[in-house]
Amino acid sequence: MSAVFRRVLRVLLVGAGVLAVLFSATPAQAHGMSSVAFADLSSGGTGVVRAQLQLEYDLLVVSAADAAQDDPLFQAGTAAFEAGDAAQQVAALEQYRDDVASYVGRHFRIAGDGGGCTPTLADGITMTQQEGVPYAVLEVDYACPPSENGHEVVSTLFPDDEGFVTDTKTILTYALDIHEGSTVLDAEHPSFTTAQSTLERFWEFFRLGAEHLLTGIDHILFLLALIVGSRRLREVVIAATTFTLAHSVTFILAATGLVAAPAEIVEPTIALSIAVVGAWYLWRLWRGGKVDQDLSHAHGFLRLDRAGWLRVGVVFLFGLVHGLGFASALGIDEPWSWTLLWSLLVFNIGIEAVQIGIIVVVFPLLVLLRRRYPRIGMWASGLLAVVVTVAGLIWFVQRILGIE
Known part of the structure; x- marks a missing residue:
């Protein structure tokens, strides 16, 4: 033998x-090439949901600029990224904060019983790192109508059809509406409600673990x-x-x-x-x-x-x-x-x-x-x-x- x-x-x-x-x-x-976004939700006062978002810097720049190389945000943001200067990166985002706020508002949405919440990008963008990758830290206040049944969160940040990454996951943590916990949002399951049961929340993590090994x-x-x-x-x-x-x-x-x-x-x-x-x-x-x-x-x-x-x-x-x-x-x-x-x-x-x-x-x-x-x-x-x-x-x- x-x-x-x-x-x-x-x-x-x-x-x-x-x-x-x-x-x-x-x-x-x-x-494969993927990205992870981080979102931390808390109460910002009566009728306000405060979201702290951590988004991969270079993806935020090209996405908010619609990948147009002649866009001022694209030029300033990519130059700051290549320079590796955190202060320069913050300056680029602050200079074109309207474009950044517009992108975040379209792709990270919060709604209550009475309808959608209105996002406002707060002053003081900062930078951090995740696994050695530069991330922009944004504070966004969502003004919401009165809601008796919690809030729904929808994340479509850096979707596949933008062509930059695939399978972006948003790790969501929250202390809101007398509930606290964490969940994961992705292209197949982009939404979450704070009225979600414990069983539903745990199913999200079970599914994520099974999918991770399968893929x-x-x-x-x-x-x-x-x-x-x-x-x-x-x-x-x-x-x-x-x-x-x-x-x-x-x-x-x-x-x-x-x-x-x-x-x-x-x-x-x-x-x-x-x-x-x-x-x-x-x-x-x-x-x-x-x-x-x-x-x-x-x-x-x-x-x-x-x-x-x-x-x-x-x-x-x-x-x-x-x-x-x-x-x-x-x-x-x-x-x-x-x-x-x-x-x-x-x-x-x-x-x-x-x-x-x-x-x-x-x-x-x-x-x-x-x-x-x-x-x-x-x-x-x-x-x-x-x-x-x-x-x-x-x-x-x-x-x-x-x-x-």
Whole structure:
């Protein structure tokens, strides 16, 4: 079996060059070019809702200027962005505050029972940074008619049809209408009402967690590498559980602001983890390790050899890094609260639901293929491991070099 597989593996590795060319066209960030906006709502007095918005500076400039290169805001704003001068960036927004206020008013709307609220951009635009990216901080007061059933918030900031980014998410926190909490708005679910129930709010975070794993091809490839490298059910269960525990710890700590790590380290390490776990399986096969999987629980569920426990340890360390990636993607920036903690736990449950679904579908198929058609099963497992390894290496290089 070992000699046969070595010949097969040589053929597969030759094909890896072709796969490298194909994957080299993919972006360094497997999640694609996206943006996160932050909105914090509170009462500004009778009939007034105060919104603090944090918007990515360069996107705000080009969007408010309608991407017209001859627009004064476009010219002044992009020059300030390229200069990296926060004071110059604030000056550009203040000089053309009417254009900025008009864009924000059209794309971040609040309404009450009696109709829409009228926005007014307050004085004192400032700058901050999120993950090293400059963000403009805007204070907007919305004068609202009397409302007895809460307020509806609609965010269409930086929509897909502007052509600059895709899948913009607005992380909304609020202490308004005797309610407080947080939610996420996006293109599919752009609106929220403060009369929303706790169950509805938690469903938003569950959906966001499930969508994040489904659309995050790097995390899916890592999971596939765990599956293809597991010979028995207990191995994939132990590996997946270890991964879950590890990323849950760092996800909660990072999302609540207790730990932090720069994306320049987290993202390349996630890519490297994909390559390492995929290559681990190929290395074991090259050394003549077993490739069969079975569903037996013989010899104790937690009984693994030394190599198996070493693999679990590696998965745990990489799981810690993946948790930082999950937290970065969610992008929450708010004080700790029980509502926030429960929302994060529900987000994590959404991730785990998809992860379990993938294992339930893929692992039995590999088992069946390897039992019924051993040679085809070996080819399929080897090819999948090669694809995972090559993709991880390419993303690692791209993220190290900052290639989009």
